[in-house]
Amino acid sequence: MFRTGVADVRVVVQVTEDNTVVKGLTKDDFVITDNDLPQTIVSCDQEKERLDLLLLLDISGSMRENIAEMARQAREALGFLSPGDRIAIMTFAKRTNLHFDWFDNHAEVGRQLRTAADDQEKVGYTTAINSAVIDAARYLARDEGGGRRSILMVTDNLGLNYRMGDQSTIDLLLKADAVLNAIVIGRGIRPGAPKPGEDPDYTPADVFKLADATGGEAVRAERAESFFPQMVSRIRDRYSISYHLPGSAVTGQFRRLTVALSPDARRLHPKAEIRARAGYYVRR
Secondary structure, three states, X not given: OEOOOXXXXXXXXXXXEOOEEOOOOOHHHEEEEEOOEEOXXXXXXXXXXXXXXXXXXEOOOOHHHHHHHHHOOHHXXXXXXXXXXEEEXXXXXXXXXXXEEEEOOHHHHHHHHOOXXXXXXXXXXXXXXXXXXXXXXXXXHHOOOOOEEEEEEEEOOOOEEEOOOHHHHHHHHHHOOEEEEEEEEOOOOOOOOOOOOOOOOEEEOOHHHHHHHHOOOEEEEOOHHHOHHHHHHHHHOOEEEEEEOOOOOOOOOEEEEEEEEXXXXXXXXXXXXXXXXXXXXXXX
């Protein structure tokens, strides 16, 4: 849930067909339900709203080399952003470190990205993925700047979460109005279901699940730099759709969302895939 006003709900939506972003849709091309009730869409745009993008970079172990190589693609990647879009950089391994606070000078962000892998002594040497995502969500939640909020995480998805389960992490992302996206490097795969007898305090990292729940996208890549520009472009080209908060909504309540294409739009884009969060927490 994103709020555009005192009583509006804003939903960030990605539409792709054959893995290509679909552009040019209008509010008449979408159907939204809130707690199973259809809503009247009041606005829909793909370019106007400012983007606040937090780069959340895993610099543990061999990931440091990937981040350094990714930095060499910064000029191309950040070239997809619009003037006024803000970027911040947070590095992590065992701990997180805010490497660079919000700034809309994209050239300076590129320069700062080149030094991000040098934060190793500040963040430790093991990988705590959910802990890092929680810190990122809290950082975003502290800012009341009004832009739509996205996280782009770069990691190998290899690590164990200690007493920081996926659902509590997802809840914090939803409350922060944050969409998580990820580039997963190398051997990192989506883990299977827990096996009988496994310690519930230790759970494998699953950024794919976090992305799905928040309406984001997680992709696998051999090298970070090979997908960095494309991912920034895809994040920038999402739709921002708003409707009035239903009168039955109660502060703090979780409400379910569904987003679909209208019948006419579906006929034009029969293979379209939609990514949007599954729900939101009411804030007034």
